[in-house]
Amino acid sequence: MKSDKGRAHAEKAIEINPNHADALYNLVLLLKNQFVDYIKAKTLYEKVSEINPNRVKAYYNLALLFKQHLLKTQRQEIYA
Numbered sequence: 001m002k003s004d005k006g007r008a009h010a011e012k013a014i015e016i017n018p019n020h021a022d023a024l025y026n027l028v029l030l031l032k033n034q035f036v037d038y039i040k041a042k043t044l045y046e047k048v049s050e051i052n053p054n055r056v057k058a059y060y061n062l063a064l065l066f067k068q069h070l071l072k073t074q075r076q077e078i079y080a
Contacts, residue, residue, distance in 0.1 A: 003030055003034040003035070006026070006030055007027065007030050007031075007034075007035070010023045010024075010026050010027035010030065011027065014027065019051050021048050021051045021052040021055065024044050024047055024048045024051070025044075025048050025055070025057075025058065027044060028040075028041050028044035028045055028048065028058075028061075031044065032061075032065060038065060038069045038070055041065060042062065042065060042066075042070065045058050045059075045061060045062040045065065046062065049062070
């Protein structure tokens with residue numbers, strides 16, 4: 001599957017350079033959109049923002065992630 005190869009390549013780039021903001025950002029998009037791993041996506045969005053504070057899309061997408069997925073999950077856990 002293409003997304004598996006993309007994930008493997010991004011993870012290899014991050015293994016070589018853990019502060020490679022583009023590789024981290026690409027991996028976070030795969031995790032969020034293809035693998036539905038919202039917790040890991042959150043962590044990586046935060047890391048991308050630390051590495052490159054001017055990458056506004058990372059902040060914006062983190063906010064969307066909270067709004068669309070994480071806050072909803074928290075509410076479901078509270079009221080379950």
